Amino acid sequence: MPREKSIAERFDAYVEAVGGRLYRPNRRFLRDALFGLLENRSSLLSNIGRALDEPRKLIHTEKRLSRGLSSTRYDDAAVEADYLKLVAPLLRDERYTRPTIAVDLTDITKPRARKMPYLATVHDGSTGELGTGYNIISVEAVGVQGRRIPLMSRLFSSKSPEYKSHSASYMPVVKAVAQQVPKDAFWAFDIGFDSQDRFNDFNALGLRYAIRLKFEGKRTLFTPLGNVNPSELAARCPRPHRHRIRRLQGRKTPIHHVEVGWVPDVYLQRYRPGGNSMKSPGETRYSVVFAGGGLIGQKPLAIITNENVRTAEDANRVVDAYLDRWGIEEANRFVKQGFDLEDVRALTWTGLRRMVQLVYLAYGFLALLVHGPRAQVERLAATFKAFGPLPRYLYYRLLEGIGRVLRPSMDGGP
Known part of the structure; x- marks a missing residue:
């Protein structure tokens, strides 16, 4: 029976897997940056440098890290592709019988920043108000019992030179992930993706999906x-079925029931090439599922899907898959709090985008640990002294103890 790899060995293997195509100095930067993020839980280069504790002045370590952060030889696309290639096989085992691919648009707000590149107006998800900062598209897979693995994340700004539109910024991410995940995966999108153009894009990719519908607007449904x-x-559709929803990962909520109803054979308006709408229905057939009461609140949740919903069981699966998407909001909160992502500082656009990628790669390593030997993860989580049993969402506790485990192996580059 092969020996179980230590966490330090798994970390080295992880760096080699996602950074194997990088030049050696860039691969050393990747390893150092990931360790610093995990050890000091901060996206600031000064704190990453302190975690490395090199036998030289901190300013020299910072300058080396800064050069790595802005290096033109560092291949972000290769790192992104190799990470996705590493984690994609996990979506084909018994823990992901039909994975839900949760997609979310989140933000980083920088209300006091003045010199950071391409600051733009964003919708602050925590306050509900407009602020200054950047957008992030993040994609995560959800399996049975709340299992989840981050797949890809990118930062973008409406003020950057390459920006054309929000959809042009996030659709390449959706396409890249769609090429790696199982064809029968069920995609869950929030209300921000409710657009006829996005429906057409997702249909062209062959996705099976559910999107929360806006109640506002003049869209006609046939x-x-x-x-x-x-x-x-929503007012006309009865909701006669009572469905017990799955407990949401990371949420301290009791078991809830929702009232569910659905309308099959729904068609959207057709649009002329110039963008003007036509009154005749389109060719793609959809179903609309309504869920209300309990956790959802008084206003029913409307979910449009290209799944053929004919029974209460079909409708319940759509509701569960869509609610699985809420777990990615917990993941985004963990990334922001655990790595102090909203305090990120960089004076170059390349450095800013790369640091966000590094933060999500650090989160990805923790997720791979959770998918590994359970006893090993529990021993690591138990090093964080706290009352009560281990929580289902282990990442905060893992982050508290991971640095102490990795530090003895940080004696040079990979």
Whole structure:
């Protein structure tokens, strides 16, 4: 029976897997940056440098890290592709019988920043107000019992030179992930993706998906209950079925039940090439599932899907898959709090985007640990002294103890 790899050995293997195509100095930077993020839980280069504790002045370590952060020889696309190639096989084992691919747009707000590149107006998800900062598209896979693995994340700004639109910024991420995940994966998108153009994009990629519908607007849905907008359809659709939803990962909530109803054979308006709408229905057939009460609140949740929903069981699966998407918000919160991501500082656009990638790679390593030997993860989590049993969402505790485990192996580059 082969010997179980130590966490330090798994870390070295991880760096080699995701950074194997980098030049050696860039690969050393990747290893040092990931260790510093895990040890000091900060995206500041000064704190990463302190974690390395090199036998030289801190300023020299910072300058070396700064050169690595902005290096033109560092291949971000290769790192991104190799990470996705590393984790994609996990989505084909029994823990991900039909994985949900959760997609989310989040933000980093920088209200006091003045000299950071391409600061733009963003919608601050924590306050609900407009602020200054950057957007991030993040994609994560969800399996049975709340298992999850981050797949890809990218930072973008509406002020950067390469920016064309939000969709042009995040659709390459969706396409790249779609090439690696199982074809039967179920994709879950929030209300920000409710757009006829996005439906067309997702259909062209062959995705099976659910998207939360906006109630506002004048969109006409052609349905067996009449030609109505989403709000009117919600009022007309009965919700006779009571569904017990799965406990949401990371949320301290009791078991909830929701009332579920659905409308099959729904068609959207067609659009001329110039963008003007036509009254005749489109060719793609959808279903709209409504869920309300309990956790959802008074206003029902409307989910449009290209799944063929015909039974209560079909509708319940759509509701569960969409609610699985909420777990990615917990992951985004962990990344921001655990690595102090909103305090990120960089004076180059390349450095800023690369640091965000590094933070999500550090989170990806923790996720791979959770998918490894359970006893090993529990021993690591137990080093964080706290009352009560181990929580289901282990990442905060893992982050507290991982640096002490890796430090003895940080005696040079890979």
